[in-house]
Amino acid sequence: MKNPDWVDQGPPETPLPEQTFFEDPAIDRAFAVTMALATEVWVLKDRVMALEAALARSGVVDSAMLADEPDNDERAAHESQRQAFVAGLLDSLTGRQASAGAPEMES
Amino acid sequence: MDDRSFVAAQDVILDMKKYWTTRLYPALKAEYAERAAAVGESPQTRQQVTELLGSTTSYRYFAWMERHLQRMKYSGRYGLVPYHHERAADLRNTLPDMSGESRLELDPDFKNPVYYETVDVHQHPGGVWSEPTAGFVYERGARSTTPMLGARHRDLHGRLTDRAIRDGIPDRLLDMGCGFGKSTRPFYEELRDTQVDAVDLAAPCLELAAADAAATQAENVRFRQMNAYETDYDPESFDVVTSTMLLHEMPPEEIGRTFDECARVLKPGGRMVHLDFYILPDAFAEFIHYGHSQRNNEPFMVPLVEMDVKAELETRGFTNISIEPFQEADGVDVENSPFWRFPWTIIAADRP
Numbered sequence: 001m002k003n004p005d006w007v008d009q010g011p012p013e014t015p016l017p018e019q020t021f022f023e024d025p026a027i028d029r030a031f032a033v034t035m036a037l038a039t040e041v042w043v044l045k046d047r048v049m050a051l052e053a054a055l056a057r058s059g060v061v062d063s064a065m066l067a068d069e070p071d072n073d074e075r076a077a078h079e080s081q082r083q084a085f086v087a088g089l090l091d092s093l094t095g096r097q098a099s100a101g102a103p104e105m106e107s
Numbered sequence: 108m109d110d111r112s113f114v115a116a117q118d119v120i121l122d123m124k125k126y127w128t129t130r131l132y133p134a135l136k137a138e139y140a141e142r143a144a145a146v147g148e149s150p151q152t153r154q155q156v157t158e159l160l161g162s163t164t165s166y167r168y169f170a171w172m173e174r175h176l177q178r179m180k181y182s183g184r185y186g187l188v189p190y191h192h193e194r195a196a197d198l199r200n201t202l203p204d205m206s207g208e209s210r211l212e213l214d215p216d217f218k219n220p221v222y223y224e225t226v227d228v229h230q231h232p233g234g235v236w237s238e239p240t241a242g243f244v245y246e247r248g249a250r251s252t253t254p255m256l257g258a259r260h261r262d263l264h265g266r267l268t269d270r271a272i273r274d275g276i277p278d279r280l281l282d283m284g285c286g287f288g289k290s291t292r293p294f295y296e297e298l299r300d301t302q303v304d305a306v307d308l309a310a311p312c313l314e315l316a317a318a319d320a321a322a323t324q325a326e327n328v329r330f331r332q333m334n335a336y337e338t339d340y341d342p343e344s345f346d347v348v349t350s351t352m353l354l355h356e357m358p359p360e361e362i363g364r365t366f367d368e369c370a371r372v373l374k375p376g377g378r379m380v381h382l383d384f385y386i387l388p389d390a391f392a393e394f395i396h397y398g399h400s401q402r403n404n405e406p407f408m409v410p411l412v413e414m415d416v417k418a419e420l421e422t423r424g425f426t427n428i429s430i431e432p433f434q435e436a437d438g439v440d441v442e443n444s445p446f447w448r449f450p451w452t453i454i455a456a457d458r459p
Contacts, residue, residue, distance in 0.1 A: 001359035001414050004406070007222040019402065021171045032175060035123075039116050039185065046115035 108190055116185030120176055121251045127172045132447040135169050139391055156394035174402040177230045187248050188232050191240040198243050202318050211317035212331040213310050222358055223308060230404050235309045242311035246287045263435045268293040271380040277301050277346030283335035284353030288316025295328035303328040306335055336364035340372045348379040355383050359410040363419060370423050373458040385412055385452035386432050388442055396450060416454055425456035
């Protein structure tokens with residue numbers, strides 16, 4: 001069986017693009033962003049768990065209390081930050097432009 | 108990057124790979140069976156499977172995950188390569204001074220084959236050879252190459268050792284393409300009266316292998332930098348020659364040259380035993396394996412499975428040829444695994 005030609009030729013002058021698996025490569029790239037964020041979420045969750053465990057060991061916090069249902073005052077105190085988080089996450093779904101473009105330009 | 112974040116990220120990436128192995132793969136296989144039943148006939152070729160499954164959403168995500176989980180593992184934000192590069196100096200300091208060490212022989216004038224430097228196999232940027240921490244990266248990465256084996260990886264190499272010495276304990280054994288010594292270790296640990304030689308192209312891996320052997324105080328092994336198909340051993344030097352996951356990393360002509368070299372260095376009556384990926388039981392397995400070859404940057408997996416290995420060995424005069432599925436761990440169904448697995452195969456033959 002013969003070798004492929006490239007075996008003795010070395011790498012191409014221009015590096016190959018990343019492989020794609022969807023008809024629209026936008027999906028490949030957007031999913032990659034999602035997976036990178038999913039990894040970050042776990043890294044943060046792991047850090048929070050470690051922090052809580054360390055604080056509980058030193059008697060600073062009561063782990064069981066951290067898991068209690070928050071009362072209405074605490075929920076209200078977090079409301080504006082929560083709503084800002086939701087808006088930041090979902091604003092782009094409206095499809096509205098955030099900055100004014102020239103009227104004659106089509107998207 | 109701190110150690111905790113690195114481990115947390117690598118763990119969750121591995122868990123995603125396990126999900127891919129045990130949930131996405133079976134789901135894909137089930138969808139394939141449904142589609143085949145709907146058209147009333149079972150595909151006989153890889154191309155027919157591609158027509159049935161290749162453009163489905165399930166397969167696209169399956170393929171994406173296989174490609175990108177490996178990318179994330181090696182070169183993502185918490186990847187093996189950036190993590191080890193940040194610690195390069197400290198890691199090098201963990202290696203003992205190997206000057207004058209009989210267990211390690213590097214060749215300062217060694218030139219890699221062109222193909223070896225062209226492709227970053229396993230999606231390991233720079234490959235296993237190009238920089239001092241490459242051996243550490245490879246070693247860490249290999250712990251999760253086959254996600255369902257986990258700590259039983261040792262089991263796999265032990266099983267190969269048992270298979271290789273089934274017909275007797277060798278006086279001398281050559282392990283080709285030894286990497287960082289994972290495949291070699293069971294030989295020199297379990298066969299204390301056997302002189303074990305191990306060769307590989309990659310100096311960073313050989314250094315790690317020799318350091319590991321030195322730590323165990325093994326006196327019966329030496330790691331040498333040379334090409335498996337072009338060694339400097341005298342003819343008829345070894346009773347047994349082995350390799351583990353080497354052949355599929357070589358172009359087809361070099362595989363042939365490796366068989367030639369085995370024939371040359373084996374004593375009359377000696378046996379070679381290669382563990383690799385070869386027997387694909389059906390068209391679906393072929394479809395999956397060909398896809399893996401592309402997605403994992405392992406371009407020579409395909410030429411190997413397309414090669415008539417039995418004929419290649421017969422041409423070279425080998426006898427008692429055995430090409431059979433290899434069970435990598437207890438309980439694995441080698442014919443019809445419900446989960447994704449490599450098509451492990453033993454390729455063994457005697458030199459008359």
